[in-house]
Amino acid sequence: MTAPIVHLASVGTCLPGDPVDNATLAKLVGVDETWAEMFIGNATRHFTVDLPTGEVRHTLADIAATAADRALTQAGLEPYDIDCVVMGTATPDQLMPATVNLVADRLGIDNVPTYQLQSGCAGAVQALDVARTLLLAERCGTVLVIGGDVCAKHLETDFDLGSRTSAELVNYVLFGDGAGAAVLSHEALGQRxxxxxxxxxxxxxxxxxxxxxxxxxxxxxxxxxxxxxxxxxxxxxxxxxxxxxxxxxxxxxxxxxxxxxxxxxxxxxxxxxxxxxxxxxxxxxxxxxxxxxxxxxxxxxxxxxxxxxxxxxxxxxxxxxxxxxxxxxxxxxxxxxxxx
Missing domain, CATH: 3.40.47.10 (Thiolase/Chalcone synthase)
Incomplete structure (x- = not known):
């Protein structure tokens, strides 16, 4: 009997809004452009929040659903082809309902197992690990894996520029928001x-x-x-x-x-x-x-x-x-x- 193989069929991503460069951060939150490039090395990032106004323009469910839809399209699949959904995030929209279920609902996925893992930078790999384990155990044939975070919810936009410490300002330069998704399958779909x-x-x-x-x-x-x-x-x-x-x-x-x-x-x-x-x-x-x-x-x-x-x-x-x-x-x- 041939051992099962797990394929990465496709990947889709979503970055909210326009990129925010260091010059913009310098004006809005007082970050020094030269310092940002020299010590951090990040040039741009994306936020679900409009920094000048503090308006929340996207939720994690919004951008995760977009990324997942793109992954399905790349794999040539429909929502009803998915047997399971696994998501990794450190910043869910609410504690309940789980964001993975909000995303599944938006995609039209129902009557399948869903899992949400609460973790940081390793959460996406943990989600891939769970999906791969389910596929190797032949409990599923095709799994949608999602990972995303909305870090901007932890960034204050209404404050005195002189009141922030350098440690706090690092977060504005370092972090960003985004979501990604992948389709894993027994079949050699898409990217193979x-x-x-x-x-x-x-x-x-x-x-x-x-x-x-x-x-x-x-x-x-x-x-x-x-x-x-x-x-x-x-x-x-x-x-x-x-x-x-x-x-x-x-x-x-x-x-x-x-x-x-x-x-x-x-x-x-x-x-x-x-x-x-x-x-x-x-x-x-x-x-x-x-x-x-x-x-x-x-x-x-x-x-x-x-x-x-x-x-x-x-x-x-x-x-x-x-x-x-x-x-x-x-x-x-x-x-x-x-x-x-």
């Missing part, structure tokens, strides 16, 4: 790329979180707790090492040599840091697929934006490796792809 391996591992035992995104109910809405916290020093120290570990674990598990890798998709924290991390992964023949400079760090959307760019560049047989590291409680994740 095979998912060879998925790694998803918590490595945070006894370690303090590198990122915290809190939420408040009516009972504690006046708390003094900080809503968003990042330990940038810990992230800068830990993520490159964890990325290298993930790289080698996947390569050794598959028996791939470093010279056999055609594409490398490094963790997308910022333009500068992603370049630094990819330099530490010895793949001399691999093209680096780095999109964060132009889309911002939009969490669970980023792996799909990378995959979309990968598929634009990928012509013919080859191998690709994607790595994502989550700093909230430290998760290593990655995906290995092959096209024959």
């Amino acid at each position: 790329v095979v998912i060879r391996q998925v790694l998803n591992r918590l490595v945070g035992l006894g370690r303090e979180p590198g990122q915290v995104v809190d939420w408040f109910g009516l009972g504690d809405r006046h708390t003094d707790r900080t809503a968003v916290f990042e330990d940038y020093k810990a992230i800068e120290e830990a993520v490159p090492a964890l990325a290298q570990q993930t790289f080698w674990e996947l390569m050794e598990d598959l028996g791939w040599g470093t010279h056999e890798l055609d594409f490398l998709l490094p963790p997308q924290l910022s333009g500068r840091m992603s370049d630094r991390i990819s330099d530490g992964m010895p793949a001399p023949n691999a093209r680096r697929v780095n999109v964060v400079r132009h889309v911002g760090n939009n969490g669970n959307a980023l792996p799909f934006l990378q995959l979309e760019e990968l598929l634009r560049q990928w012509d013919g047989p080859g191998r690709a490796l994607a790595v994502a590291i989550e700093s909230s409680k430290w998760i290593k994740s990655g995906v290995a792809l092959e096209r024959s």
Whole structure:
């Protein structure tokens, strides 16, 4: 009996509104343009919120449904062809109903299992892992996988420019909003790329979180707790090492040599840091697929934006490796792809 194979059939993405460049951020929130380029390396990003007015123009469900619809179209499928929907996000529209179910409703998908995973940068890979596991167990034939985040809901737009610390201003330069989706199937549809391996591992035992995104109910809405916290020093120290570990674990598990890798998709924290991390992964023949400079760090959307760019560049047989590291409680994740 032939073992089941999981194919990546298509990828669709959605970036809300027009790109917001560093010059615009400098005028609106007081970010220094030179500093933004020198230390962060992100040139533009997209927001679901209109920064000058604070008006919310898109929800996560809005942009996730658009990305999912594009993925279905690319695969040549209709909503009724989907057997299961899995979504990864750190910023759902509400705690209930789950955003995955709002998206399924907009697409016209019903009477199928749905799963929503609450996670940060590794959430998209976790969603791919769940989908792949279901397909390998032959519980589904075609799965729609979605990842997205709306970070702008945590950015204040009405404040005194002189009241912000440099740590707070980093978030305006670093983060962005977006959504992505992929169709996974037993059948060699669309792109005909095979998912060879998925790694998803918590490595945070006894370690303090590198990122915290809190939420408040009516009972504690006046708390003094900080809503968003990042330990940038810990992230800068830990993520490159964890990325290298993930790289080698996947390569050794598959028996791939470093010279056999055609594409490398490094963790997308910022333009500068992603370049630094990819330099530490010895793949001399691999093209680096780095999109964060132009889309911002939009969490669970980023792996799909990378995959979309990968598929634009990928012509013919080859191998690709994607790595994502989550700093909230430290998760290593990655995906290995092959096209024959």
